[in-house]
Amino acid sequence: MGRKNWQQKMLKVKIWNIRFCLLALFFGMLINSLSAQELIRLWPEGKMPNSKGMQLPDSVSNQYLFYTTNPRIYAYPASKERNTGAAVLVVPGGGYLRLPSDYSKNATAQFYQSQGINAFVLCHRLPALRDLIQPEKAPLQDAQRAMRIIRANAARWGIDPNRVGVAGTSAGGHVASTLGTHLEDVSKLDDSLDSFSFRPDFMILVSPVISFKEGVAHKGSKDLLIGRNPSEDMVYNYSNENRVTKQTPPTVLIHGNDDKTVPSMNSVLFYQAMQKAGLSSSLHIFPSGGHGYTVNMNKGSASMWPTIVMEWLREMKILP
Helix, strand or coil: CCHHHHHHHHHHHHHHHHHHHHHHHHHHHHHHHCCCCEEEECCCCCCCCCECCCCCCCEEECCEEEECCCCEEEEECCCCCCCCCCEEEEECCCCCCCEECCCCCCHHHHHHHHCCCEEEEEECCCCCCCCECCHHHHHHHHHHHHHHHHHHCHHHHCCCCCCEEEEEECHHHHHHHHHHHCCCCCCCCCCHHHHCCCCCCCEEEECCCCCCCCCCCCHHHHHHHHCCCCCHHHHHHCCHHHHCCCCCCCEEEEEECCCCCCCCHHHHHHHHHHHHCCCCEEEEEECCCCCCCCCCCCCHHHHHHHHHHHHHHHHCCCCC
């Protein structure tokens, strides 16, 4: 190879290396821009309801959080250029047993953020926590408080307080649907946040746990939230298809027909209750995909669900 050809080849290699570095820098900046910007604790020091006052550190194992006495939300604010004014509280699943331990790269929150929706990921207390007085109330208390914090800071994030919803997957779908159907204020603290509504303006429920009825319930979620030998009243009250009222917000339900963990009948029962109450709802059951659809790793027709949800939000006038 001649010296001139060798020099040309080396020049091409250098140019390729520069392009690669610039591309890596761009994606690094993009990832950083989509990471959680702020951790916000839900309760003032010493004023958390339903607590015995125990100070327990987070219990983390194999990248999962098994209990915490510091419930919180992680903010993924939309960029000013793309901000639609809408917001969503994201509730991860985990069967009421565990939650993710790393909230810095939540794919669901990043998806909504990329669509101009301000996202907030909830890290709520889990029922097995020894600090709790009434374990079944803790997730709802934390979800209500989170909604109030979002609305109280709406101006700061450029949010329309009338377009704040909730999105939950699996047991997170049970937390979300409880937030949307249980009208009792269990998070009142006699502070300035009490004046803000905790009711979501819309619900996005993906592979949700809804009912604790025999033959439909996800046994793990049921046992952990209301105990292995709950009363009939407890089963009825936490089967959220029974709690649908005229105040229940518009809801879109996403499920897989082959879901072996949480039967799709959970979504069907909630849809039927919404229809009976004359409320706006949309049900999509895909033939395959199993349990807990993600926003970016689904096969077949189930891959369309994020697009369906975005179009539904536009139809509901949540998005422009």
